[in-house]
Amino acid sequence: MERQGPRTMAKQQQHFLIVTYPAQGHITPARHLAHCLASAAPGARATVCTPLSAFRRMYPDAAAGEERGDGDEQVAYVAYSDGYDSGFDSAADSYVRYMEQARMAGARSLTGVLRRLRDGGRPVTCAVYTLLLPWVAAVARDHGVAATAVFWIQPATALAAYYHYFRGHGEAVAAAAASGDPRAEVRLPGLPSLQVRDLPSFLAITSDDDPFAFVLPEFRELIDALEQGGSSKPRTYVLANTFDAMEPDALASLRPHVDVFAVGPVLSFLHDADNAKRTLSPPRDLFDHDGEGYLDWLHTKPAKSVVYISFGSSSVMCKKQVAEIADAMAQVKKPFLWVLRKDNSKNHEDDAAIKKLAAAAAAIGDGSGMVVDWCDQARVLAHPSVACFLTHCGWNSALESAACGVPLVAAPQYSDQGTGAWLVERMGVGVRAAARDGDGVVEAGELRRCVEAATSEAVAARAAAWSESARAAVADGGSSDQNLREFLRQIAAGGN
Secondary structure, eight states, X not given: OOOOOHHHHHHOOOEEEEEXXXXXXXXXXXXXXXXHHHHHSTTOEEEEEEEHHHHHHHOXXXXXXXXXXXXXXXXXXXXXXXXXXXXXXXXXXXXXXXXXXXXXXXXXXXXXXXXXXXXXXXXXXXXXXXXXXXXXXHHHHHTTOOEEEEEEOSOHHHHHHHHHIIIIIHHHHHHHHHTTOTTOEEOOTTSOOEXXXXXXXXXXXXXXXXXXXXXXXXXXXXXXXXXXXXXXXXXEEEEESSOTTTSHHHHHXXXXXXXXXXXXXXOGGGGOGGGTTOOSSSOOOSSOOOTTHHHHXXXXXXXXXXXXXXXXXXXXXXXXXXXXXXXXXXXXXOOEEEEOOTXXXXXXXXXXXXXXXXXXXXXXXXXXXXXXXXXXHHHHHTSTTEEEEEEOOOHHHHHHHHHHTOOEEEOOOSTTHHHXXXXXXXXXXXXEOOOOTTTOOOOHHHXXXXXXXXXXXXXXXXXXXXXXXHHHHHXXXXXXXXXXXXXXXXXXXXXX
């Protein structure tokens, strides 16, 4: 084990290594966190460590083993190998196999990263990792890293649900899920009444043949690592991408058991009052942006008139759902900006049909719609012409909307998205669309109803109020600012 003496550690400036899973929904908040941590502690640095497949898409011209940046001298980017350097193809391999390979190859590769940073005079003092990477903590500790933390990029309510599921309430959740009724009630300690549809979808998996059955063992391992166990157990903190006022019940139910710090919304533009429409520059996304044309297009639209539509970086819209959205936009008669990724469908025939439907929708009337492959979402949501956001309700999207004061129409698909949709309704900043039984498609009439409700004065006013709350939380002296400073104090003091 590679250890450093206490005098050496005391003289070091903080260096945070943030290790991510190879998905846009992990990398984007990790980049925001890197800038947040680097600016919060005097002299601190942050290094974002992504799998090589993602790093190559972010920096296509980078040489093997090269360290890159994005204009901020305090933040750098490096790659590690997860064993799938050309990327993971779910059609050709299994998630179980990927997780096994990522654990073995990742541990070897991350060891090399830690050594290179140490030998370069920048030893890591705190290792932070996103979900599905519980092995990172042990690798970091074996190489002298004093502090470890999970960056929880889902609602704190989802973390509380996982915690209580693995701590005596799994049978109650399983029984409710087995009923087949998505509205069956589930009671968990310290949380308001929830329905099965409000819980992370992975908690309702009942078959070992389910392609996502691998997830629960990973979360069990994470919960085991997080639970406070006294001085004999290594301490792993949680940096939760939420704020106290947004999820008070969940945070209160976790704090007796887990060292959780609500430090969100972790969004770079909230800390830049003079440039609130920017996020990170350049975006460094895993998808190519459609130039700046969509921003010019938004400039031509009246204030609070545009419906923004995006189902994120991993959810897929089937042909039926695309057709229903197109029909809904024709009925709503509002301008819309619609993100349809190039990889939305691996079936070329389906893909062609989907793009044809979207193009036809954009051409309705005076051509008041625009369809793009990808965009800078934070800049879109900050634009004054945007009236509401039709979304899968991934947590990054929900937080960006909350920060920008944009009402949501939530159409959750899987994972924690149902929990996010529950919070959206509870906060009153949007509405949850009811999907059709059987295929989960939200029909045009329901979408029209939801858009009309979300763009009402009452919902818009609540969204604006929550935007102020989000900004107050991360401002100097706000709850998230205080929580972040306490986290930094504790790791600087060795966990005391």
